[in-house]
Amino acid sequence: xxxxxxxxxxxxxxxxxxxxxxxxxxxxxxxxxxxxxxxxxxxxxxxxxxxxxxxxxxxxxxxxxxxxxxxxxxxxxxxxxxxxxxxxxxxxxxxxxxxxxxxxxxxxxxxxxxxxxxxxxxxxxxxxxxxxxxxxxxxxxxxxxxxxxxxxxxxxxxxxxxxxxxxxxxxxxxxxxxxxxxxxxxxxxxxxxxxxxxxxxxxxxxxxxxxxxxxxxxxxxxxxxxxxxxxxxxxxxxxxxxxxxxxxxxxxxxxxxxxxxxxxxxxxxxxxxxxxxxxxxxxxxxxxxxxxxxxxxxxxxxxxxxxxxxxxxxxxxxxxxxxxxxxxxxxxxxxxxxxxxxxxxxxxxxxxxxxxxxxxxxx
Amino acid sequence: xxxxxxxxxxxxxxxxxxxxxxxxxxxxxxxxxxxxxxxxxxxxxxxxxxxxxxxxxxxxxxxxxxxxxxxxxxxxxxxxxxxxxxxxxxxxxxxxxxxxxxxxxxxxxxxxxxxxxxxxxxxxxxxxxxxxxxxxxxxxxxxxxxxxxxxxxxxxxxxxxxxxxxxxxxxxxxxxxxxxxxxxxxxxxxxxxxxxxxxxxxxxxxxxxxxxxxxxxxxxxx
Numbered sequence: 001x002x003x004x005x006x007x008x009x010x011x012x013x014x015x016x017x018x019x020x021x022x023x024x025x026x027x028x029x030x031x032x033x034x035x036x037x038x039x040x041x042x043x044x045x046x047x048x049x050x051x052x053x054x055x056x057x058x059x060x061x062x063x064x065x066x067x068x069x070x071x072x073x074x075x076x077x078x079x080x081x082x083x084x085x086x087x088x089x090x091x092x093x094x095x096x097x098x099x100x101x102x103x104x105x106x107x108x109x110x111x112x113x114x115x116x117x118x119x120x121x122x123x124x125x126x127x128x129x130x131x132x133x134x135x136x137x138x139x140x141x142x143x144x145x146x147x148x149x150x151x152x153x154x155x156x157x158x159x160x161x162x163x164x165x166x167x168x169x170x171x172x173x174x175x176x177x178x179x180x181x182x183x184x185x186x187x188x189x190x191x192x193x194x195x196x197x198x199x200x201x202x203x204x205x206x207x208x209x210x211x212x213x214x215x216x217x218x219x220x221x222x223x224x225x226x227x228x229x230x231x232x233x234x235x236x237x238x239x240x241x242x243x244x245x246x247x248x249x250x251x252x253x254x255x256x257x258x259x260x261x262x263x264x265x266x267x268x269x270x271x272x273x274x275x276x277x278x279x280x281x282x283x284x285x286x287x288x289x290x291x292x293x294x295x296x297x298x299x300x301x302x303x304x305x306x307x308x309x310x311x312x313x314x315x316x317x318x319x320x321x322x323x324x325x326x327x328x329x330x331x332x333x334x335x336x337x338x339x340x341x342x343x344x345x346x347x348x349x350x351x352x353x354x355x356x357x358x359x360x361x362x363x
Numbered sequence: 364x365x366x367x368x369x370x371x372x373x374x375x376x377x378x379x380x381x382x383x384x385x386x387x388x389x390x391x392x393x394x395x396x397x398x399x400x401x402x403x404x405x406x407x408x409x410x411x412x413x414x415x416x417x418x419x420x421x422x423x424x425x426x427x428x429x430x431x432x433x434x435x436x437x438x439x440x441x442x443x444x445x446x447x448x449x450x451x452x453x454x455x456x457x458x459x460x461x462x463x464x465x466x467x468x469x470x471x472x473x474x475x476x477x478x479x480x481x482x483x484x485x486x487x488x489x490x491x492x493x494x495x496x497x498x499x500x501x502x503x504x505x506x507x508x509x510x511x512x513x514x515x516x517x518x519x520x521x522x523x524x525x526x527x528x529x530x531x532x533x534x535x536x537x538x539x540x541x542x543x544x545x546x547x548x549x550x551x552x553x554x555x556x557x558x559x560x561x562x563x564x565x566x567x568x569x570x571x572x573x574x575x576x577x578x579x580x581x582x583x584x585x
Contacts, residue, residue, distance in 0.1 A: 077478055078460030081489060088482050146466075146480050153472035154479055161476065341456045345398070 024293050030313070035288070036321040039274075039281040040236055042170055044328040045069050049094040049165035051109075053101050053177020055242035055285065055306070057092050062315040070094070071169050074161035078338065089140050094169070095161035096154075098137035101178040102212060103220035103269075104190040108136060110227040112155070113163035119152035123189045125200045135191050138199035166231045175285070176266040177242045179212045180249060180258070194250070209250045211262075217269045229279070237280045239270040243289035245304050263290070283321075285314045366391040368583060369437060369505070371412070372446030373397035374564060375512045379444060382570025388583075391427055393436075395420035401453035403493055407500045411435030438504035442583055444540075444574075445501070445509050448494040449528055452563070455520050458486065465523035480523075487527045498537045508582045510573065513542040514552045515563050538582070545576035 016022040017034045027033065049071045050060040063070035076090035085091050089098060100106050111117040123135040131144030132151040137158070145151035165172065182191040185208045194209075196202030212220075228235055241263060249258035267286060274282040289298050289310050296303065298310025370380045370392040383390035395404070395417045404417045411434065414420030427436045437443055458465075462475040465483040478486075501507045509532055511525060529539050546553070546569075557569035565573070577583050 074476055075461045077463040077482075077486065078457035080486060084482075084485055084489060087485075088479075141479055141481065143481055147468070149468060150466045150477075150479055153466050153477045156472065157475070157477035160474075338460050341460055345452060345456055 029293055029297070032288075032317070035317045036283055038321050038323050039278070040171075041323045041326045042236075043326045044324045045330075046170040046322075046324060046326075047071050047168060047329070048171050048173055049073070049169035050173045050175075051093050051095075051097060051100050051106070051162075051165070052173070052175030052240070053099050053242040053244070055177070055240070055244050056099075056173065056175035058306075058311045058315070059173055059175070059240075059318070060091075060093060062311070062318070066319065071165055073164040073168070074158055078341075087142055089137075094165045096137070096140055096158045097162060098140050099177065099192060100174075101192055102181045102190065103176065103217045103224065104181060104183075104212065105136065105192055106174065107220045107224040107227075108190060109159070109162050110166075110224040112159035113166060114227050114231060116227065119155045119159070121189075122152075122155055123184065123187065123191075124148055124151055125195070127199075133199045135189065135195070135200060138191075138193055163231065166228045166235060169232075169235065171236045171238050172228065173238045173240065173283075175240045175242050176217075176270060177244070178246070179217065179262040179265050180246065180251060181210050181212065182207055183210050184208075211251050212265075214265050214269060217265065218272070221269060221273060225273075225277070225280070235279065237277075238283055239273060239280060240283045241266045241270055241286040243286045244306060247304070283318060285318075288314045288317060364389060365431070365439075366441060369439075369441050369443045370394075370445070371437065371443055371501075372510075373400050373450055375449070376444075376446045376510075378565040378567060378570030379446075379510065379573065380570070381567030382572070382574045385567055385571040386574055388574065391430070391436075393420065393423045393427060395423075397450035397452050400447065400450045400494070401490070405497065407497045411438045411504070412497065412501060435504070437501055440505055442506040442508070443501060444577070444583070445498070445507065446512060447498055447501075447509060448491055448532055449509075449512050449525065450494075451512060451521055451525060451528075454487070454490055454528075455518075455524050458483070458520050458524065463520070465520050465527075467523050480527075483523060484527050484531070487524060488531060491528060491531065495531055495535045495537070498532060499535050502537050506584075507537065508577065509537055509539045510577075511539060511541045511543070513546060513557075513565055513569065513573070515558055515565070516552055540573075540577055540580070540582055542573045542576065545580075546572060 024032065047069045048063050050056050050063070060070060071094045072091060074090070074095040076085035076088065080090065089096055097109060100109060108117070125133050125135055127133065127144060132148055133144045134151050134155050136155070145154060182194045183189065184206055186206055193199065194202065195207050225237060245259040246255055246262060249255045251258045263286060270282045274280045289306055298307050299305065300307055366389045368383055368388055368390040370376050370383065370390055372394060373396060374394065376392065376394050380390055380392040395414055399417045399420065404415050406413055406415050414424055428434055431439065433439055463478045464475050466472065466477050466480055498507065498509060511529055514522065529541060532539050553565060553569065557566055558564070559566055574583065
């Protein structure tokens with residue numbers, strides 16, 4: 001056996017990106033390369049839908065800023081001023097779901113979108129002013145809904161938009177945010193925030209804390225994706241984990257310890273899910289922000305908020321790793337409705353103008 | 364001769380003026396298009412109400428001032444009827460560009476996107492704030508009645524947004540007359556014989572019917 005063969009081992013064939021010194025220590029934080037490479041070759045005009053915890057909205061914004069094909073299946077009504085759209089949570093995610101923090105909530109949305117569950121399965125709460133709030137999106141309307149009927153109609157409208165995201169997107173980007181959540185022990189309803197924290201009334205007899213475990217999250221995510229793939233077998237799912245720490249924990253642990261547990265479990269679920277499904281990939285936004293080489297440089301002084309520079313770096317790696325070399329789908333149809341309506345309004349204007357001028361001339 | 368009635372508004376107010384002519388009511392009018400009303404081409408200043416940057420409107424205003432010998436035409440104390448604030452042809456279609464429907468109890472909600480009533484109210488309030496302020500100021504100096512456009516067709520969101528504009532004007536203390544109450548007590552839309560060939564605007568006869576109904580309710584008296 002030659003010396004060369006004797007000294008051979010798998011690490012001799014690993015590229016530079018596989019070694020800490022050449023991939024991290026030497027290039028430094030802003031020199032990382034090949035951090036992520038998309039598992040798929042996507043169409044040039046690939047359609048992205050984005051959902052999940054609050055960090056997911058950065059992905060929505062970055063896709064919009066780059067004028068990429070971000071699917072906004074539930075936009076605000078036409079000509080809604082940006083401030084009003086923001087106040088009513090339009091344009092944050094691809095449908096008006098609000099934050100989807102847990103896999104359990106993603107499963108609820110998948111069931112609503114597929115029709116497996118109806119709007120009546122979602123708990124509603126009426127505040128002291130008689131305004132109605134749905135407990136899946138408790139802050140979606142700044143002042144709640146006028147009635148139970150309106151709340152349910154709005155919820156189903158969002159479920160239809162969520163269904164469009166499943167059936168029309170090429171890539172469904174989902175950011176896992178939390179392991180901790182609250183459930184109704186009688187109905188099994190999963191809340192997006194603890195009842196009593198702004199919306200709802202806390203009842204210790206009914207409301208129970210859950211720190212979802214790896215197997216539970218894996219099961220819920222599996223069930224949700226199963227439904228989504230039944231609706232669109234070609235859907236690709238890109239998982240990310242939010243680097244934003246917990247604002248508080250009800251686990252009894254120190255919030256730092258609880259955060260690390262939560263993120264570790266979510267990271268493990270996302271990684272294993274990506275390894276076991278060709279249609280699932282993992283994008284390392286969590287690592288870019290929270291791994292030791294950043295020295296927490298991208299956290300705001302409260303060590304929780306993420307600075308825009310960090311978001312920008314995450315998105316640079318995201319876009320650098322995308323492969324958009326497949327043929328495009330073709331032109332978008334949505335703008336046609338607007339231009340047809342504009343033309344119709346212009347025709348009506350002309351009629352009105354002519355009527356007025358004729359009247360004025362007569363006078 | 365001093366007019367008995369002043370009419371101010373968009374193309375829908377033409378039927379009111381023609382109706383007044385049919386009824387022999389001495390009326391003077393100032394009309395400019397709904398899109399110019401929507402685009403805020405008017406103001407209310409020291410000389411009262413004024414069209415701004417609307418050639419036909421400015422000319423009509425000048426002619427009215429000369430004829431009546433006053434600057435603040437709409438502040439003379441003569442009753443004013445107006446379509447100010449609606450201009451639905453500019454407000455409603457964009458609302459539906461993305462397939463939105465304002466939630467309305469009892470109406471189907473199983474397709475398209477549903478916008479809450481509160482959202483629609485905020486949307487309307489943003490686009491109609493100056494109109495409502497102007498109506499309130501006009502109402503201080505004359506008996507003002509805003510006449511809602513009679514429903515000419517059944518298209519999404521028209522009825523809901525028409526109702527929201529009405530409620531916001533009323534909440535500001537402005538009197539609103541809805542011709543539906545007298546002309547269409549069982550609901551529906553105007554019959555073809557009361558509509559112009561464009562299918563949108565009411566005829567002079569319809570305008571006369573509206574004025575008669577308003578007179579019976581005491582809405583035209585000074």
